[in-house]
Amino acid sequence: MQQQALKDFAQAMTNFFGGTHRRPTWRKRGQGEGFRIVAVKAGDVRRVSRNAGEVKVPKVGWVRFRWSRAVPGGGVKSYRITRDAAGRWHVAFAAIPQPIPAPGTGEVVGVDRGVAVSAALSTGELLNAPALRDTEKTRLLRLERKLARARRGSNRRATVKATIAKLKAREADRRKDWVEKTSTGLARRFDVIAVEDLKITGMTRSARGTLAAPGRNVAQKAGLNRGILANGWGRLVARLEQKAPGRVQKINPRYTSQTCNACRHIAGESRESQALFLCVACGHQANADINAACNIRDTAAGHAVAARGGPPLGGLVNREPQRDLLLVG
Numbered sequence: 001m002q003q004q005a006l007k008d009f010a011q012a013m014t015n016f017f018g019g020t021h022r023r024p025t026w027r028k029r030g031q032g033e034g035f036r037i038v039a040v041k042a043g044d045v046r047r048v049s050r051n052a053g054e055v056k057v058p059k060v061g062w063v064r065f066r067w068s069r070a071v072p073g074g075g076v077k078s079y080r081i082t083r084d085a086a087g088r089w090h091v092a093f094a095a096i097p098q099p100i101p102a103p104g105t106g107e108v109v110g111v112d113r114g115v116a117v118s119a120a121l122s123t124g125e126l127l128n129a130p131a132l133r134d135t136e137k138t139r140l141l142r143l144e145r146k147l148a149r150a151r152r153g154s155n156r157r158a159t160v161k162a163t164i165a166k167l168k169a170r171e172a173d174r175r176k177d178w179v180e181k182t183s184t185g186l187a188r189r190f191d192v193i194a195v196e197d198l199k200i201t202g203m204t205r206s207a208r209g210t211l212a213a214p215g216r217n218v219a220q221k222a223g224l225n226r227g228i229l230a231n232g233w234g235r236l237v238a239r240l241e242q243k244a245p246g247r248v249q250k251i252n253p254r255y256t257s258q259t260c261n262a263c264r265h266i267a268g269e270s271r272e273s274q275a276l277f278l279c280v281a282c283g284h285q286a287n288a289d290i291n292a293a294c295n296i297r298d299t300a301a302g303h304a305v306a307a308r309g310g311p312p313l314g315g316l317v318n319r320e321p322q323r324d325l326l327l328v329g
């Protein structure tokens with residue numbers, strides 16, 4: 001395990017000097033705790049009952065885990081054991097799942113990310129990522145106040161911290177679940193999924209700017225960024241691209257929120273409010289996010305016509321490795 005950690009570190013430094021990745025950061029207690037085991041022998045992962053399995057961990061022996069989903073066929077080659085902030089242990093086997101087949105209807109859907117809603121579809125659906133309930137939010141706030149009062153290094157502080165982590169993990173789990181279900185649903189229902197080409201990481205970084213070139217509208221941008229991150233937009237797009245490889249089209253988001261979907265008139269004044277679009281030219285009225293989603297769909301459909309004769313959609317193979325999580329019992 002230690003040898004593997006050293007190898008992983010060497011790879012991280014090579015990536016850093018190669019200019020493709022950032023410098024590896026210092027490890028911190030309680031963050032990203034875990035280790036990786038490679039070159040797993042056949043028979044080192046076995047099922048003991050309907051909902052339990054065992055994995056042989058070097059120097060530890062057989063460790064039971066909850067068989068929460070199918071272990072990939074063709075044998076396990078490597079796995080990772082991690083402990084999250086909420087203190088839960090996971091074992092994840094690396095696997096490349098089959099991409100979701102396209103329905104073959106030729107239907108294109110536009111998806112617009114919003115801050116008020118998580119995602120708006122050109123079909124008129126408004127999707128919302130789950131968050132903490134009001135009672136849970138109140139509880140979180142009270143706990144955070146309690147944490148601020150707790151003395152550093154005290155047992156009380158550790159307990160409060162663990163409780164907060166558990167509550168936040170619950171929220172993260174709900175989001176993740178929503179992203180998985182939504183992305184699978186979209187990949188099954190539509191042949192082409194059009195999204196705005198938003199460089200989320202660039203946006204989150206650009207708000208504050210540097211000392212020499214301070215950012216503009218820092219507070220507003222920070223608010224927008226928080227909205228995007230909280231809604232897990234980046235994760236949704238990433239999962240879509242993995243589940244429907246070659247079927248996700250990224251569209252330049254320019255003017256998508258200011259263009260009338262009925263008459264194509266572009267005017268910032270048409271955006272009546274955050275929620276309402278009212279065209280100043282033709283009087284077309286719609287939900288602002290759905291209007292934008294329709295524009296995204298139409299742009300993608302235009303691209304598809306222009307690109308006719310290219311490789312068939314959905315015929316590409318997903319090369320991105322994905323890890324399936326299994327809970328350790």
Ligand SMILES: [Zn+2]
Nearest residue numbers: 260263279282
């Ligand atoms: Zn119009």
